[in-house]
Amino acid sequence: MNRHWKTLLVAAVVLTSLHATVVAAQDTTSTVTGQVVDPGDAAIVGAQIDLRTSNGAKVLRTTSDSQGRFMLRGLSGGRYVLDVLHDGFQETKQTLVLSGNVMEATRVQMPVSTLTQSVTVSASPALATETPVSQSQAEVSREDFKNSPAITVADIVSMMPGVTFVPGNGPRDVAISVRGSSTRQTYGVRNIKVFEDGFPVTQPDGLARTDLTDPHAYSSVDVVRGPSSALYGNYATGGAINFHTRSGSEIKGLEVGADFGSFNYFNDYATYGAGDDRYQLSVFLSNVRADQATVNNQFNTVTANILASFAATPHDRMTFKFINNDLDTNLSIRLSRAQYQLNPYQLGCQTYSVAFATNGCASVSVYVNGYNGTRQSLGAAEAGLNRHDRRTIVGARYEHDLTEKTTWQTQFVWDNRDANQPTSSSAYRGTLPSFNVMSDLLRHGSTLGRSSTTVVGGFFNYENINSTSANLMPGGNATIGGATQTVQGSHLNSGFHARQEMSLGERWTLVAGLGGEYTKLSALANNFSYPVGGTPTISPVTANRPFFNVAPEVGVQFRPDNAWRLHARVGTGYGTPQATQLFTTPQGAFGNNTTLKTQRNIGIDTGADWALSSTLQLSGTFFYEWFRNEQVTQSPGVNLQSFTFNAPASAHRGVEASLDWHPLPQRLTGLRLRTAYTYDNQIYTDYTEQLTTGSVTNTFARSNNRIPGVQPHFLDGRVIYDQSTGSLRGLGGYVEATWRDQYFLDNANLLTAPGYTLLNLSLHYDPPVGHGFTSRLRFFFDLQNLANKTYVGSAGNITDSLNTSGQQNGASVLANSTGSIYAGTPRASYGGVRVRF
Template structure:
């Protein structure tokens, strides 16, 4: 706090200096803004000391996030995007929950499914099945924080660098969105919004604890005044996983500040720093999972219990004899460091015209001895954009016009090695190096035109040129011979155009309808170009760009304050969809193109107060997602030794995509009286059965989880007690054992050239992690 208070004082001095140089009209505007701040403060004081007896009393919990008072007219990237299917998850929905990972937040949006990632804190987030076939991080969606990009130019974002306690809201934008977000926005975008200083006006600090050694200590400092707003968040979290040899400790710093340089100029700064150390287990075969889902008694391979996962490492780290090790013996792990620094400058040319320029530096430094081939890399990226938004009248109609240019570049230096038996730092000879870069550049334009007061037309288009310039050197070490080096260059250029169009009709004050046609594209990720279909380093540089065209039809309903609902149906046509599969626990995942596929589904969200008179604090909150995704043209060739056969996958379900996902809460928050602020809910999460191979022979069973939550948020008033809040939560109350994550596996051939059946696929390693068993969390926080 000592560090940040002088910073706040400096910001206030700068703002005052800027105000003193304003012209008379500007000075008058500044004075009115100061008066409005004073009025707002007095109203808050009155509301806190004399709440209405018929209304829900004010809470010490923060209000939903509001824009800083010195905003311009720049078109928001991700919040309430006109014509797009989107959902905003407010802080009130997750502030009194454990929120150990962002999965606890985004599961509240329709169209989103979640799975476990590569480790106890990593999660896979999929919009309309976009990321369902990836075993870690996020692919095929663009991820932002406070509208600053956290997806690197090669299309990868990770969710384990973020602590949900920092956020005030999350925006989920769904559907093909490259006209707005460019490369890799195949199924939309997610924007995390940190808490604003205006909502904090002080310090909030808390501590959460729970089963399996979970502990998270966090604090947020924030303040706002005329012409400035800042918030700084910090946390340290650690846990021992329920699965053997899993756990983590990670620290995060997350800061956002906006300063008005003048009445027309603003600058916003963003900093994210995260470093984490993660212990990892191996992914299991289905049979191993059935025998030992949480990999207990797996310390040593020689004495391991049935079902323990193992890796095979070279005894000398070069070639020859191999040894079998468990995850604990090999000390499989990840140590990742992420630093993001961004700045945004806005200038108002006129009352309705704003120029915005933004630059972001994003550094990812990783050391990942996660398997028999450890990986080390430095991936630094640079992202620059500049755009103009003009709110004017066009042909006599209200108009919002947008045009912008952008450039981003990733500089990658990656190394892979043979692992030796000497634990985490047992690094042997190199197996491959990949050096080079990925760049994207282009232009976007958008027009939002109000045809009538109730009917809006939105048109958009984006053009992007992308280039992958990577060079791989693969190393082989024949016994008794000199090393063999194979050099594989990949220089690929891609040009993509993405148009979109939508209509939004406010048919009634309680009913809004929209229809949209959107397009998207995603070039291959650079790492996919150098892994063959055998799961080894080699040439796969002919991968193509995947594209999709989609149609959305949606409706939003709001009946007084008792019912809000959104319903969307979508149908999308894909070409050259990129499908990633695991070749086995000691091999690398590889990617192929599918010529044609279709994605279609339904998304529904409901918030209902069924008895507003008799039970005003009772509510039902639910979302439902249905995804029917299938290959329509795909012939897959399987090879085993001298045997080779082709199989038609048309009409097969795309593996990894969960057809049905439901999340529902039944809750009650006491609105007034002696127990005002006391509440709780029962939450049910259902995930249906899904396939994990292209032949649709092996499926993961459905599951239903039950969570319980109770919390106390005392109403605002005098005394320290009203500044505190408490919660307790039980996750997976029935202690159900279920598959939390499953990588896609490859089908295989038997000696007769026929596909192996499900019992054989059940022995394929490198796929499954168990989900979290029954876990208890408690937490307390206070505001000062």
């Protein structure tokens, strides 16, 4: 930890020196403050405010707060255009001329849009992968999480309808789900594509991990919901997530922060930003470490995130991206339901003893000699279970305006994942380098006399797979025994997408898209066995699987008036198997599973967004999706490997809703109520499961059973207050309640993970401008899980079993199935301070 801390300290000193140099070379800067209001002078909340140079280059982006106010700091002299957008209002622009050290105040009054204006197809977004028209989507801005510890990405997506999450295998490893997309596994992000500043951070095999995501670095997050392979390609059966870091002009200087809290939690971070109409640079560094409540979960993570862009000419732009994350964490063992009830935080379970079973302690069973014969049980700390992973991403994007209305974008990403994961009785080590090339033409103009946006492009990505699995053995520090499996191979995806958004008259926008993709899995697995008294054997399994998938979509958006947006869509998605899934059998052993099929889904969405006024916004969506060969992952036990199987047919249906309401805009302007609700009902419609014990085999119909791991109800609500006037201006906070329903853990629907309700309190003080050095500071304090409730934070699916007569074992037996549960964090407090230089 000292090494990581010294590295961060040196980096912060360098950034401070760089900032001092830049400041010394600059003239004084200006600040723009303002308020966005409607024709009746009521504050407009959540307006998007872009500050652009006179040639149209974006310098800063922010959103109006609960009083419609905004602030743009650190601006050099010159002519700027303030561009303000909000649903139901006309786009409004103001010209600003800044010179010297001034504070410019402005007031933006947005006229209500006409029907024709409300359906004009906008030239934004700049990237083809962001916020497609007619699709269900949600956004959170930095205003929603900047005054909180934001320990993991879960803290910034909790207020998004349709989005759920569970902790994974590590401190910031969060399995984010869109409509339950990642709930059938307990780590990483699958079945949705993840982007950062337009660069893909999902590798070609479909896996993204949020270990590299420190929420302090981001300005906003967009989520696109529903089957989306027509635009995003393979593994987009659930949709996509777009993370956006802060621009240099938004930061404009150096920010240093320190968060601290329960279980020895510390996060030291620094952000540097600079920019003008020609270039933007932002650099983020952080070092976070903690012990955590559950035994053997100490961690230390160092993250670097850099975004740089410049305009070479008025028609040529370059963007560069760099991410590096070094994760070093111990890891506890997932529990059975019975162990969780006895000892959720695994207290006193460091070293194995005969009292382990009585005390609810989990253990792994390893070969004494590392190969065969006698086994010995070890606790997680005693065995040295951990993860030490490094992820490095380098990306570059070139944009060239072919004409005034047509832009060519090409980007390249190199992404390397080094994994060292002795997480159970078997250790996994792998190096998985990959690259991703994408090229698109975007045209904003007219088609058949109609305003339209057209995207046509292609992509190619490739991943090299090299991994070794081996037995753990006694000796501590994850001592490695004999190899059990090696996998060498590759994963290739290549395809195209085409999409058009066309305005049909005053009220309607039509969307149509098509994507096609060729996927090739080529891999060789060598499985090793060590018979007692015999000769070791190697059993090779070859996978050479080509796939070709096509995904169409069609959607429509209707604006009956300036308060309503109605949308409907039919979309499709697909996800091919990953190479590693092909080499683990349903018995949890290394072997042949190469018959695994591509999962496909087709879904319908219909929804409405209603902005009654700037103080009340409602959103609701109904969805129904049909899956074929859905891939479901289960754990057969802590000493075995999780495996994946195909369910022939299943259905996902549900409702997503959100509310953003300022109930007393005149008397208590800072009072705000926000809620996000998801109902997600997922069932098997055609699936018969075969179970075996010894020589006894039986089959069971699972049709109409709930798919395990999916939380049917998720509700998050906040009562927020921010003081906007008087001596207490800048003081605020919220009370939050989160409710999750119970959900099944097995295909027979016999065992459940219990539901729970959590209460959180957050307070902050953001001193307003004009208070000297104090205005550079920001303070916050959070108290999470106020009632100190013990709850299931994460639970993996388990495999049903048979008794000796061939009948299913009941819930009391399944409750002893290990490898499933992590307990959530008990009551914890966090505080922090940030300072701007």
